[in-house]
Amino acid sequence: MTEWSHRHLLDLDHVTRSEIELVIETARSFKEVSAREVKKVPALRGKTVALLFFEASTRTRVSFELAAKRLSADTLSIAANVSSVTKGETVLDTALNIEAMNVDAMVVRHQASGVPQMLAQGTKTVIINAGDGCRAHPTQALLDIFTMVDRLGPLDGKKVAIVGDILHSRVARSNITALISMGAHVTVCGPGTLIPVGIDKMGVEATTDISHALDGADVVMALRMQKERQQELYLPSITEYVKEFCITAERLKKARPNALVMHPGPTNRGVEIAADVADGAQSVILEQVTNGIAVRMAVLYLLLGRKAE
Amino acid sequence: MTLIIKHARIVNAAGEAAGLKDILIEGGKITRVSQGLANDDARVIDAEGKVVMPGFIDLHVHLREPGREDKETIATGCQAAARGGFTSIFAMPNTTPAIDTAQVVQFVLDQAKKVGLVNVYPVGAITKNRDGAQLTEMMDLRRAGCLAVTDDGHAVMNAGLMRRALEYARMAKLLVMQHCQDPNLSGAGVMNEGALSTRLGLKGDPVVSEAVIVARDIELAHYLKTPVHFMHVSAARSVDLIRRAKKEGIPVTAEAAPHHFSLTEESVKGFDTATKVSPPLRSAADVAAVKAGLKDGTLDCIATDHAPHTHEDKEVDFDAAPFGLIGMETAFGLVVKELVLTGILTLAQAVDKLSAAPARIVGLKDKGEIAEGKDADIVIVDMDKEWQVRREDMASKSRNSPFIGWNLKGRVVTTICGGKVVYSA
Amino acid sequence: MTAIAKIMDAEQIRRAVTRIAHEILERNKGVENIRLIGIRTRGVVLADRLKLAIEAIEQKPVTCGILDINLYRDDLTLIAHQPVIRETRIDFDITDKTVVLVDDVLFTGRTIRAALDALVDLGRPSCIQLAVLVDRGHRELPIRADFVGKNIPTARTQSVRVKLSESDGTGDEVVVEGGH
Numbered sequence: 001m002t003e004w005s006h007r008h009l010l011d012l013d014h015v016t017r018s019e020i021e022l023v024i025e026t027a028r029s030f031k032e033v034s035a036r037e038v039k040k041v042p043a044l045r046g047k048t049v050a051l052l053f054f055e056a057s058t059r060t061r062v063s064f065e066l067a068a069k070r071l072s073a074d075t076l077s078i079a080a081n082v083s084s085v086t087k088g089e090t091v092l093d094t095a096l097n098i099e100a101m102n103v104d105a106m107v108v109r110h111q112a113s114g115v116p117q118m119l120a121q122g123t124k125t126v127i128i129n130a131g132d133g134c135r136a137h138p139t140q141a142l143l144d145i146f147t148m149v150d151r152l153g154p155l156d157g158k159k160v161a162i163v164g165d166i167l168h169s170r171v172a173r174s175n176i177t178a179l180i181s182m183g184a185h186v187t188v189c190g191p192g193t194l195i196p197v198g199i200d201k202m203g204v205e206a207t208t209d210i211s212h213a214l215d216g217a218d219v220v221m222a223l224r225m226q227k228e229r230q231q232e233l234y235l236p237s238i239t240e241y242v243k244e245f246c247i248t249a250e251r252l253k254k255a256r257p258n259a260l261v262m263h264p265g266p267t268n269r270g271v272e273i274a275a276d277v278a279d280g281a282q283s284v285i286l287e288q289v290t291n292g293i294a295v296r297m298a299v300l301y302l303l304l305g306r307k308a309e
Numbered sequence: 310m311t312l313i314i315k316h317a318r319i320v321n322a323a324g325e326a327a328g329l330k331d332i333l334i335e336g337g338k339i340t341r342v343s344q345g346l347a348n349d350d351a352r353v354i355d356a357e358g359k360v361v362m363p364g365f366i367d368l369h370v371h372l373r374e375p376g377r378e379d380k381e382t383i384a385t386g387c388q389a390a391a392r393g394g395f396t397s398i399f400a401m402p403n404t405t406p407a408i409d410t411a412q413v414v415q416f417v418l419d420q421a422k423k424v425g426l427v428n429v430y431p432v433g434a435i436t437k438n439r440d441g442a443q444l445t446e447m448m449d450l451r452r453a454g455c456l457a458v459t460d461d462g463h464a465v466m467n468a469g470l471m472r473r474a475l476e477y478a479r480m481a482k483l484l485v486m487q488h489c490q491d492p493n494l495s496g497a498g499v500m501n502e503g504a505l506s507t508r509l510g511l512k513g514d515p516v517v518s519e520a521v522i523v524a525r526d527i528e529l530a531h532y533l534k535t536p537v538h539f540m541h542v543s544a545a546r547s548v549d550l551i552r553r554a555k556k557e558g559i560p561v562t563a564e565a566a567p568h569h570f571s572l573t574e575e576s577v578k579g580f581d582t583a584t585k586v587s588p589p590l591r592s593a594a595d596v597a598a599v600k601a602g603l604k605d606g607t608l609d610c611i612a613t614d615h616a617p618h619t620h621e622d623k624e625v626d627f628d629a630a631p632f633g634l635i636g637m638e639t640a641f642g643l644v645v646k647e648l649v650l651t652g653i654l655t656l657a658q659a660v661d662k663l664s665a666a667p668a669r670i671v672g673l674k675d676k677g678e679i680a681e682g683k684d685a686d687i688v689i690v691d692m693d694k695e696w697q698v699r700r701e702d703m704a705s706k707s708r709n710s711p712f713i714g715w716n717l718k719g720r721v722v723t724t725i726c727g728g729k730v731v732y733s734a
Numbered sequence: 735m736t737a738i739a740k741i742m743d744a745e746q747i748r749r750a751v752t753r754i755a756h757e758i759l760e761r762n763k764g765v766e767n768i769r770l771i772g773i774r775t776r777g778v779v780l781a782d783r784l785k786l787a788i789e790a791i792e793q794k795p796v797t798c799g800i801l802d803i804n805l806y807r808d809d810l811t812l813i814a815h816q817p818v819i820r821e822t823r824i825d826f827d828i829t830d831k832t833v834v835l836v837d838d839v840l841f842t843g844r845t846i847r848a849a850l851d852a853l854v855d856l857g858r859p860s861c862i863q864l865a866v867l868v869d870r871g872h873r874e875l876p877i878r879a880d881f882v883g884k885n886i887p888t889a890r891t892q893s894v895r896v897k898l899s900e901s902d903g904t905g906d907e908v909v910v911e912g913g914h
Contacts (some may be wrong), residue, residue: 029821032821041805045589113510113580114580118626121579196504196513197504197513198508202507202508254694308811
């Protein structure tokens with residue numbers, strides 16, 4: 001079996017299929033741990049994981065925090081908002097200060113693309129990207145893939161439709177990279193203004209035709225649509241977006257009968273996904289949340305549960 | 310002071326002089342170019358084995374003074390220029406305050422005079438405070454010493470205002486230089502828009518943001534029969550538009566920056582903020598087009614867009630970092646590496662791009678050539694010298710260069726400005 | 735020089751498993767309260783074989799589970815090659831049960847220490863017993879086996895390899911490798 005070959009988890013660009021499979025395999029064991037009465041194993045006893053969130057995100061932070069705690073690691077959570085940065089402390093400064101307290105890993109969320117990479121170069125600590133700008137959200141993609149594999153088996157030839165604001169989505173980018181490694185066929189769909197230039201070079205099909213995107217899909221993933229996109233001139237109105245792109249029960253009929261409905265959360269019900277679909281039998285949205293902890297445990301274990309370099 | 314450069318292999322834009330010559334310099338002028346010159350009072354520089362060229366002229370430099378002396382001062386900027394072989398530099402007006410009145414022009418000239426290294430030509434703003442609303446008092450700027458105007462950093466977006474600027478500047482005998490970038494198209498872009506920006510999740514600035522302004526201003530230059538100079542041309546499409554315009558006889562000129570022919574957008578991959586520049590590093594096809602444009606004369610000259618920023622300013626995330634990189638000290642080495650050694654330009658053509666052409670564009674009649682009667686602005690280079698770009702060697706106050714660590718060939722060993730040695734390696 | 739000595743062959747292994755099955759039944763007076771738990775990887779195979787042997791003797795079903803102890807290892811951050819974590823599959827309650835842990839080789843005792851910690855996290859057994867195919871000595875912790883297939887005196891530098899058809903795809907055997 002493959003070993004994990006990366007010191008950091010910054011994106012999924014160089015993570016191989018067998019490494020993704022290793023994460024899935026490992027996460028499967030951790031899912032069992034989370035189902036126990038005593039939801040804790042001593043694997044990372046004595047390790048400290050710092051959660052450095054320059055951009056607010058309760059879900060991802062809590063998920064990482066639980067994951068670390070269930071592995072017996074100590075956690076410290078720093079909501080380093082923009083204001084401390086404008087006070088003159090740079091991101092790297094903040095990270096170096098945390099590093100000086102001998103932490104073993106930093107889980108980093110930042111609104112600008114590339115910050116985790118910058119910290120990986122500027123510090124000696126293991127960096128785990130918890131979402132940077134529009135670039136990458138590797139653990140989200142890994143948990144999405146874990147959920148898909150769990151439900152559908154191997155993803156070779158499976159059709160995944162990602163619908164919504166592709167342009168601003170790090171979730172879409174990381175999923176595209178990893179899904180293609182896993183042999184899936186990916187179609188991205190959204191308004192022409194929100195499909196980024198050159199996305200086809202990532203190996204996906206891009207379309208503005210929602211029925212084409214959903215046709216025969218094994219997985220339908222809706223992305224969060226921010227209301228600000230209207231002011232930013234990407235959309236004439238949210239109402240028109242809903243009319244054209246909202247994942248409704250009617251539209252879902254185009255997909256395979258048991259197609260999975262996914263969403264990285266938090267959902268805007270009635271915008272990118274209809275409430276009855278989000279709560280429906282095909283929805284695995286809450287399962288994604290549960291699996292997120294197992295996948296993040298797996299990532300923490302793979303990066304920290306070995307001899308330090 | 311009298312100076313003699315002995316055994317000079319002189320390369321002018323027109324070509325290489327036959328045999329080795331001696332150059333006699335008196336009173337800041339080149340008084341004789343001949344063989345076997347001697348003068349008992351003269352300081353002698355032996356240029357044996359070196360190449361002697363007219364001092365380089367950089368139409369595009371940010372000196373940051375007044376306002377951001379932490380990034381660069383006129384003194385450190387002049388030192389960087391001298392080290393890079395530049396004897397005349399054009400200081401961009403995006404200072405605080407902007408160079409939009411005769412007083413600020415005078416301030417820059419006074420500072421430069423105090424430093425006393427290279428010639429500094431302040432470039433005036435086209436509009437007051439560079440905010441694109443009202444024309445500056447260009448007659449005043451001209452009298453104070455400006456040769457050109459620009460709102461560099463921004464394009465003049467209002468086409469009607471640009472028309473008036475061209476008409477008024479023609480009367481003031483000022484060259485109008487345009488920074489071509491439509492902000493409505495470039496938006497919050499931080500790198501070239503394309504498959505790579507999509508993959509990196511960075512906002513893209515598309516080539517069309519440059520090309521639309523180039524196209525528009527070509528039409529204005531045509532309509533008004535008035536010159537427009539395009540700064541830091543980066544996109545293949547812009548090069549094509551300028552090539553066609555020149556063929557039609559429209560009076561446009563253009564410059565290219567060393568980073569736009571030395572680096573592609575791929576350099577951004579590591580999120581090194583030293584690679585964040587405006588206009589952004591483009592695709593390999595754009596780089597090839599810039600090189601082709603330099604070769605066939607579509608792009609007249611090379612200007613560095615030397616843009617110093619402090620470590621603190623650049624040591625932030627890619628989105629937050631300011632645009633710009635420093636370029637004067639690496640320009641010649643990059644020209645040799647990317648253009649001369651690759652056979653795109655002969656050394657004489659390189660001298661044209663770095664010295665004769667910029668002199669022509671702004672009308673510096675006594676510069677850009679080594680000949681009797683011309684200003685004694687001279688650079689001596691060792692074409693065989695291999696050297697490494699090292700941050701600790703830089704004269705600029707800032708270190709935001711993506712070329713640190715690069716090995717270059719061809720090094721400036723002596724820079725002479727107005728008959729005075731201002732740099733010696 | 736590497737010397738290889740075969741210590742047990744397939745037949746000896748078979749007899750050892752059968753004997754241990756009898757001993758477990760005798761010690762615990764029946765199977766009702768017994769839960770076999772094999773430690774990955776070869777302990778799982780041996781636990782399966784013990785289950786079949788006990789069922790053959792008693793004609794009653796025996797419950798069997800799988801334990802992965804890697805997360806409880808005390809050398810996790812010291813070893814160069816990170817173990818692959820696999821699922822612990824114990825889909826029954828161990829509280830108030832007699833758990834028989836099954837492993838192939840008992841050496842330093844550290845694996846069993848990890849297994850005991852893991853079991854405690856899963857519930858509170860009334861009693862934990864240990865069955866191993868081979869006890870090679872050199873304990874570093876106060877741990878002993880309740881049921882032993884064969885005691886093999888070894889040098890510390892030697893290694894003991896157990897091969898079982900289900901996990902190794904070869905014939906069953908136990909070999910000792912390495913010099914003194």
